[in-house]
Amino acid sequence: MFYLTADGSGLKIDPLSAIVSPRPIAWVSTRGVEGVNLAPYSFFNAVAYAPPQVILASVGSKPDRETGKDSLSNILETGEFCVNIAGYDDREALNQSSAPYPRGVSEIAALGLATEPCRVIACPRLAHAPAALECVLTQHIVLEGAGNHLVIARVEAIHLRDDCLNEGRFDVTRYRPLTRLGYSDFAAIDSVFRMKRPAL
Template sequence: MFYRPADGHGLPHNPFNAIVTPRPIGWISTRGPEGDNLAPYSFFNATAYVPPQVMFASTNAKDSLANLRETGVFAVNIVEEAALHRMNASSAALPRDTDEFGVSGTPKAECETIDCPRVADAPAVLECRVIEVIRLLGRDNHLILGEVTGVHLRDDCLVDGRFDVTRFRPVSRLGYRDYAVVREVFELARPGED
């Protein structure tokens, strides 16, 4: 099968987000004039080491975008298998003044370097200052770039000086309603590495 996106795919569901998989989930927390917000984004990733930077894309007019434009900050909370149902509950379309932390039963804590809430029991949290919000093609599509100003690592996820994903099993987004949990991890050295 071949299709041009501008012409449509002719399938019952758009295959695009099922093609680029697995995608890490950035569980983005923000604070705004209407209160605190927590929402998952599967168009999320790290973009640079020094200084550390991340990106996520908002493909609709969510509260997160309005809040981070107002405050200039956001936090990325890493989603583990144990938080899967809380993460999903926080994705509900709720009134702007609704705190998704409370609705989803997610414990909240304050960030250290920014005025923003974070998921208290997340395996890792990246505190971020907005670098730029870029308007993308299409309706309500925005790319948010952030510089990481603080990092929280849950103590039980540190093993021999390494952040060990097998301790919490990260959740990733596939396509449609499909998700995956990382259960198998292996090492593979690059050519020339010891």
């Protein structure tokens, strides 16, 4: 099969997100003038070490927002957000937090999730998250297409859950990272192997 993306695939659902998978999930907590918000984003990744930076894309819109979604509005308003990393045990709450709650409704409160304050930014983080990244916005780029936005942020501080540390390493097998595939499909990382970078 071959198709030009401008023409569409002819399939029932666009396969792009299934092709580019698995993708890490940023479970983003933000605070704005209307309160606290929590939502998952799978167009997310780390892109640099020094200084540490992440990217996050928000696609689509909400009928009760002029631009983008609640998380994006809060990020643009405050310049801050927290990326909470989700494990397999978080799957139901993470999925529920993607529901179209009205603006001003806290998904954290609605789902009864415990939080702790971040230390550098004025935003809550999920208390049980295996890791949490306190982020400060450095760039906002409006992408081609309706409702497509990219944010680039510097990671100012990192929280690691103590039971996820193993002999000086952050051990993903301790919490089974939750990843996004295509369609309504998710996966948890259950098999981990190491390969050292070869020397010539």
